[in-house]
Amino acid sequence: MRFDVVTLFPEMFSALTRWGVTGRACEQGLSSVNLWNPRDYCSDPRKTVDDRAYGGGPGMVMMAKPLEDTISAVKTAHQVQHIVSGPICLLAPQGEVFSQKIATDILNYGNLTFICGRYEAVDQRFIDRNVDLQLSMGDFVVSGGELPAMTMMDAVIRLIPGALGDGESAVQDSFINGLLDYPHYTRPEIYENLSVPDVLLGGHHAKIADWRRQKSLELTLRLRPDLIKSARANGLLSKEDEQFLRTL
Numbered sequence: 365m366r367f368d369v370v371t372l373f374p375e376m377f378s379a380l381t382r383w384g385v386t387g388r389a390c391e392q393g394l395s396s397v398n399l400w401n402p403r404d405y406c407s408d409p410r411k412t413v414d415d416r417a418y419g420g421g422p423g424m425v426m427m428a429k430p431l432e433d434t435i436s437a438v439k440t441a442h443q444v445q446h447i448v449s450g451p452i453c454l455l456a457p458q459g460e461v462f463s464q465k466i467a468t469d470i471l472n473y474g475n476l477t478f479i480c481g482r483y484e485a486v487d488q489r490f491i492d493r494n495v496d497l498q499l500s501m502g503d504f505v506v507s508g509g510e511l512p513a514m515t516m517m518d519a520v521i522r523l524i525p526g527a528l529g530d531g532e533s534a535v536q537d538s539f540i541n542g543l544l545d546y547p548h549y550t551r552p553e554i555y556e557n558l559s560v561p562d563v564l565l566g567g568h569h570a571k572i573a574d575w576r577r578q579k580s581l582e583l584t585l586r587l588r589p590d591l592i593k594s595a596r597a598n599g600l601l602s603k604e605d606e607q608f609l610r611t612l
C-alpha cells in the first residue's frame with residue numbers, strides 16, 4: 365500500500381513510520397509513506413503557501429497553486445514508477461466520517477494521496493479541481509489534517525496481510541465482523557478481588573469461543589445497538605446469535 369501525503373509538517377509522520385505495527389510495515393516494504401511539502405513547490409522566495417481570506421475574517425487560507433503543483437509532482441512520480449494514481453483525499457471536518465469499511469476500501473485502491481489542511485481552510489478551487497473524496501475523523505476540529513491522516517493510515521496498514529505479527533490479529537478487532545470486541549484478561553488470575561471468568565481458565569476452546577461471541581453481542585447491543593442492526597442487515601448474525609440476543 366502506497367500513501368502520498370501532502371503536508372506542511374512532514375516530520376510529524378515519523379510517529380507512524382518509525383514505531384510499532386506501522387513502523388514495522390514500512391520497514392518491511394508492506395507500506396510506503398511518501399511525504400510532499402507544498403513549500404517545496406512554491407515559486408516565490410518566501411515559500412508562501414497561505415494568504416488572507418477574501419471577504420475578511422480570521423485565519424489564513426491555503427493557496428490553490430502550491431497545492432496543485434505538489435499534486436502534479438505526486439502524479440509525475442506515479443507515472444515514472446508506472447503506478448496508476450489512486451484517489452486524492454482531503455482531510456476535512458466536512459468529509460464522510462472515517463470507518464473500518466472505508467479503511468478496507470482504501471486498502472483496495474492500492475495507493476491514495478492525502479492532503480492535510482492547516483490554518484482556517486483550503487481554497488475551494490483547489491478542492492473543486494483536484495479532490496476525489498473528503499474524510500473526517502468525527503464531529504470535532506483539530507489543528508491540521510496530519511493526525512487524522514496518520515490515524516486513518518494506521519487503520520489501513522493494520523489490514524495489510526502480514527502487517528500484524530504473530531499473536532496479533534485484525535480479524536478479531538472491533539468492527540471487522542460488525543461487532544465490538546469482547547473483554548480481555550491476563551495474569552494475575554485475581555486482581556483486587558476481581559477474578560478472571562471461569563470459562564477462560566478451563567481450556568475448552570469451543571466454550572471460550574461461545575463466551576467471547578456472546579460477550580461481543582451483549583456489549584454491542586448495550587453500547588452500539590446501531591451496529592447490531594447493521595450486522596443483522598448484512599447477514600452477519602447466525603441463528604444462535606439471534607437466539608442469544610433474544611435472551612438479553
Ligand SMILES: C[S@@+](CC[C@H](N)C(=O)[O-])C[C@H]1O[C@@H](n2cnc3c(N)ncnc32)[C@H](O)[C@@H]1O
Nearest residue numbers: 455456481484500501504505506507508509512
Ligand atoms: C483548524 S482546521 C480548519 C477547520 C475549518 N475552519 C472548519 O471549521 O471546518 C485545519 C485543518 O485540519 C484538518 N481537520 C480538522 N478537523 C478535522 C477532522 N475532524 N477530520 C479531518 N480533518 C480535520 C483539516 O484538514 C482542516 O483543513
